[in-house]
Amino acid sequence: MTTTKLSLDEIYNLAFTSLTKNGCDEYNAEAVSTTVKHAERDGSVSHGLFRIPGYIASLKSKKVKADARPTSTFLTQNVIRVDGDYGFAPTAIKVGIPNLVDTTNKHGVGVLTITNTHHFAALWHETEALAENNLIGIACTAYKPSVAPAGAKKPLFGTNPISFAWPRKNNTPVVYDMATSTMAMGEVQVAARDGHKVPYGTGLNKDGEKTDDPSQIANGGVLLTFGDYKGSAIAMMIELLAAGLVGDLFSFEAKEEDNNDGGPARGGEFIMALSPKLIAGNNWNEHAESFFEKMTSLDGVRLPGTRRHNNRNNDGPREINTSLVEKINSLI
Ligand code: NDP
Numbered sequence: 001m002t003t004t005k006l007s008l009d010e011i012y013n014l015a016f017t018s019l020t021k022n023g024c025d026e027y028n029a030e031a032v033s034t035t036v037k038h039a040e041r042d043g044s045v046s047h048g049l050f051r052i053p054g055y056i057a058s059l060k061s062k063k064v065k066a067d068a069r070p071t072s073t074f075l076t077q078n079v080i081r082v083d084g085d086y087g088f089a090p091t092a093i094k095v096g097i098p099n100l101v102d103t104t105n106k107h108g109v110g111v112l113t114i115t116n117t118h119h120f121a122a123l124w125h126e127t128e129a130l131a132e133n134n135l136i137g138i139a140c141t142a143y144k145p146s147v148a149p150a151g152a153k154k155p156l157f158g159t160n161p162i163s164f165a166w167p168r169k170n171n172t173p174v175v176y177d178m179a180t181s182t183m184a185m186g187e188v189q190v191a192a193r194d195g196h197k198v199p200y201g202t203g204l205n206k207d208g209e210k211t212d213d214p215s216q217i218a219n220g221g222v223l224l225t226f227g228d229y230k231g232s233a234i235a236m237m238i239e240l241l242a243a244g245l246v247g248d249l250f251s252f253e254a255k256e257e258d259n260n261d262g263g264p265a266r267g268g269e270f271i272m273a274l275s276p277k278l279i280a281g282n283n284w285n286e287h288a289e290s291f292f293e294k295m296t297s298l299d300g301v302r303l304p305g306t307r308r309h310n311n312r313n314n315d316g317p318r319e320i321n322t323s324l325v326e327k328i329n330s331l332i
């Protein structure tokens with residue numbers, strides 16, 4: 001794979017220019033480009049610039065509103081709904097997080113439901129934003145079906161990611177962010193693009209047989225959930241939280257509505273915040289640190305999130321797939 005060196009500012013500018021040149025207003029382009037830049041900074045490459053052609057396709061088809069203005073409403077004292085106004089999710093998240101932080105600091109628990117948005121990014125952006133405010137964050141979202149429930153050969157679930165962030169004083173939070181499929185479809189697409197195999201059993205081909213060929217999974221095949229029926233139960237829970245509870249589309253409904261332009265389908269997101277200070281008391285940090293010490297003293301253990309946070313320490317240029325850079329430039 002040939003790569004091109006781009007600084008973090010160049011990554012931001014490439015994203016911002018490509019979005020605004022395709023009709024996105026600066027308010028929304030700023031939110032999306034920041035998410036893209038942070039993804040590249042942390043090495044979340046399947047959710048950085050790789051997503052720009054899809055974002056642009058959804059602007060061109062007008063599926064996504066280029067000048068969306070999400071609005072925030074309190075449903076109860078600690079349940080907030082942000083209506084995304086049919087725009088990109090990073091804008092809706094940016095609008096909702098400050099209210100979620102405030103209400104969780106008052107009440108110990110807060111819920112943010114996001115509706116009418118198009119989510120195409122990693123979820124650690126939102127859970128880490130809560131952890132940076134000393135809150136625990138949990139987020140999940142559903143997507144168009146590409147994953148078979150346990151026992152099935154046909155898709156019903158999205159890759160349905162879930163992220164959890166635990167805040168740490170004087171340290172980066174402990175964060176996991178994972179698809180409930182064996183792999184995220186973005187990673188499968190990157191593997192197909194780069195000519196790599198995926199582990200056998202990652203998914204089924206169009207005939208319902210297990211395969212290690214990512215292009216067979218991405219084109220007419222189906223992904224499987226991690227951990228067989230256990231992962232399937234978590235993927236089901238995410239459908240219920242991010243669609244049933246939030247009041248937005250289940251994965252199968254998102255597919256029925258979507259115009260298949262290659263950009264993100266419409267859907268909702270469920271975000272919950274918890275205050276360890278109000279729930280556990282003042283000693284919460286030291287207590288959890290003793291647990292992390294025990295955990296990391298075991299040979300071979302690393303805390304989730306560490307890889308990204310280590311990448312973040314490097315503020316130098318990133319190696320970006322040259323054909324991707326050329327593709328984005330051709331769309332400007
Ligand atoms: P990975 O399997 O790469 O990683 C999942 C998590 O496990 C990460 O938090 C990672 O931390 C952690 N981890 C990995 N290896 C270890 C290890 N050896 N020890 C401890 N922790 C480890 O992620 P996925 O491929 O499942 O998902 C990739 C991204 O795709 C996610 O960000 C997800 O939000 C996004 N996604 C978004 C969708 C959407 O609709 N918007 C749909 C589906 C997925 P670390 O980062 O430090 O390696």
